[in-house]
Amino acid sequence: MDAGNRERLERGSAAVVVLAGPGLIPAILVNALATAFPGRVTVIEETPLSPFALARRRARRLGWIAALGQLATSIVSRLTKTFAQARSQAILSAYGHAAERNRDVPVIRVRSVNDDATHEAIARLQPAAVLTVACRLLTKKTLSRIPCPIINFHGGINPAYRGQMGGYWALAAGDRDNFGCTIHLVDSGVDTGATLYDVRLQPDPADTMATYPLLLAAAGAEKTVQAVQDALSGTLKPFEPARPSRMHYPPTLWRWLWNGLSRGVW
Template identity: 30%
Template sequence: MVAGQPEQKRIVILTRDGPEHRYVANMLCAGLAIDRIIVDRSARRTRLRRAVRKGLVHFLGKATRAVFLKMIRDDEARTRSLESLLGQKAQTFYASDRIVYVEGINGTASLEVLRQRRPDAILSYGTSVVKDAVLDSATDICINLHTGISPQYRGTACSFWPVVNDELDMLGATIHECTSGVDSGPIFETVHSRYEPGDDLHRIFGRAVMVGAEAYVRVVQRYVAGTLSGVSQDLSLGREYRGADLTIGPELVARRRLARLRSIAEISIIGQNDR
């Protein structure tokens, strides 16, 4: 538990530069006094070696998914869906005077900013795994927003896998202490998001971002007030999903499930109109 009298805290955000990252950072800045926002602009690395270790069939499944997503211009669809759903807050960082761009969240430049600012708390969202050198830069605590329901869904693409597994009740976000483990620290708040008829995979993710950002502000406000407490995770529940698990098979399963849900919704609307 983090306890004590409310006091001014120096808070630094670690994030990236996509629509969802800008939205979360802007929500945090609107509700809290943020000292700096460290934005990682480095290119994400593809874990081909891990996919190869899983065998040729798995590697081909991952490569086929990459080709499929490129053919359907999924990156463009993702940006359109997120910017449409998240609105103006996803367009640009509002606190441009507090932005520091770096190449690698665990790199020398990031560590130097943290050394200079000496934050009480570090808030992370959407970065690569934060290493101990960065975590140790916070004098009080590091907190993370995970767009998935932990501990059942930990790791990568945790608004995607509930669709694959036909568990739409497991969509949402978890605010937890950021540790060197993947989405494994004590939980401060869990919130669920809703699937809305017609949602694609990206809007489903965006809804988790929206409820997660609201919860993130509440959690950090409790930290500042000295009333924050968390609950340890039972990591025997659920599993950790990795980028190497994203192959063409699950991708097609998820898209077929959503297509079927859209068809059911359309049939229902037609039936209501015919009454």
């Protein structure tokens, strides 16, 4: 930690930067941080890729059949959120979260968290801790421009449920004891950084793929704040879970239907 950050920590004014996409999940975590560290949180918000751009990117890795199947599931999931509004509100109420992001938190909008505009903002803000949530993976260049701990909120238990839709895949695998989220350090891999905290819980029968991410963010907000506090105080205690590591992607539409019909996991 450089002398400037150490001095800001001592007088309680060290900056916390959140690299995020738009949406409800980042809003929950930003609000929690803003409550814990008033006047010290800044959001750098990127423009998310369109579903079709994501499909093209996944097609290069997984092939077009899988990518289009995942796109179809994404479209269906968005439609089902309309029917999940009551459950979503119940989750927010149960954990004491608001759906709207705190308007007092400054927001810097960029095309991508890996753009030069982001690097310039980081250099200007000189954060003592950075949280990433629902944004692009950080490139090696971006990682090199952030001279402080980088923490990620992940909606799955690492390393067994790395990647996307970790909570959903735990349920689909019958591994209900590992339905949860992980707060971990960021490295150059995909959810491969050392774990700081993980939070396990049991979903409500009314929960589906439309509400799993919200439930995990609501339940994991407290430990996310704690991880950032640990970073600010220099007391981070990362550890490596002794579990198999596996990468996951969103389910294709046919896999989602199969898991729903055969296992009751929607």
